[in-house]
Amino acid sequence: MSLTGTPFFLTTIALVVVALVLPLALWSRIGGPRLVRLAARFLMLLFAQVTAVTMVFVIVNNSNALFDNWDDLLGTGDHVRTAADLGPDGTGGKNADEQPKVLQKFTPASDKRMGPGVQQTQLKGRISGVEGEVYIWLPPQYDDPAYRDKKFPVVEVLPGFPGSAKAWFGTLDVGRQLKPMMEKGEVAPFIVVAPRTTLLGDVDTGCANIPGKVNADTWLSVDVRKMVTDNFRAQDKADGWAVAGYSAGAHCAAKLAVAHPDRYRAGVSLSGYNDPAGEPSSLTAKSPELRDANNPLKMLQRAQTPPRTALFVSGAEGDGYQGGVALKQAAKAPTTVHVTMVPAGAGGHGTAVWKRQVPEVFRWLTQQVTH
Structure with missing residues (x-):
């Protein structure tokens, strides 16, 4: 039974009802020695607690797209076939x-909560050695005969950790929000692509290449990118590509944009962090060397040639804003950094905040990429 499916959700509701009815029906009818009666009543109370917690977890998980399946929840999923040393450029x-x-x-x-028009495929990364699902949403203009010769800009969107590739289309509702804006010409007609980022069970890869472990950077910035340009009328130059993320995905987006100005023209970081230690479970937080190598602030500070990329960084006090200010202070032309503060009390570190930012983010992206 699928972790995120309706049958499992309905099952948890049914179990909660059963857990409530059992004590009402049997509490005074339990016979036997006093110890047996106490044990039976304790088990009924425990069953009620477990079923209630399970139902709440399923509601939260389905609302925030944290875990896609049982393997993700239990930390047993492994989407890495090989992890060769691919060198500094990851190729x-x-x-x-x-x-x-x-x-x-x-x-x-397959998940209807993602809204209309979302397609999915199972991709085997030819260079990264990673295998996973990728979701694609095409703009309303894509099938319009007037645009038959048009190559569209692309935004690669990344969730937090734990997090599902479905989240941007489901929880953040990016397709439903953008469709009318694109039809009115308020934002450019982007292709939106959401690849799997949970690749090693309950470990955050930090979207990095770590020989012998995972080539997550190459999966996102090379293999997924090539798949999109192979299969869709998508721009193939950096000027037509951007990467956006929230929380741990925000860290990834900033890092990928700074590391690969030859692949992305812009990066969007929503409530992210610079130091990989911001996510203690990240592989890139395990040593000072990995932390420095995957910290976008340190990358900007030591760059001999500033990358030609634009960053949009938003966050509340203590939740991304200061990191954005640090990036802006370190940036040198042609790098640009736009920082926005999320007001206190706006919703904290959560999907409701990031969902409200979708229109602003895509208006900004429209100004940054070629379309």
């Missing part, structure tokens, strides 16, 4: 643009 000497085109099979997204 292993392979030019992705020179790789043969591979056409993927796409089907409508």
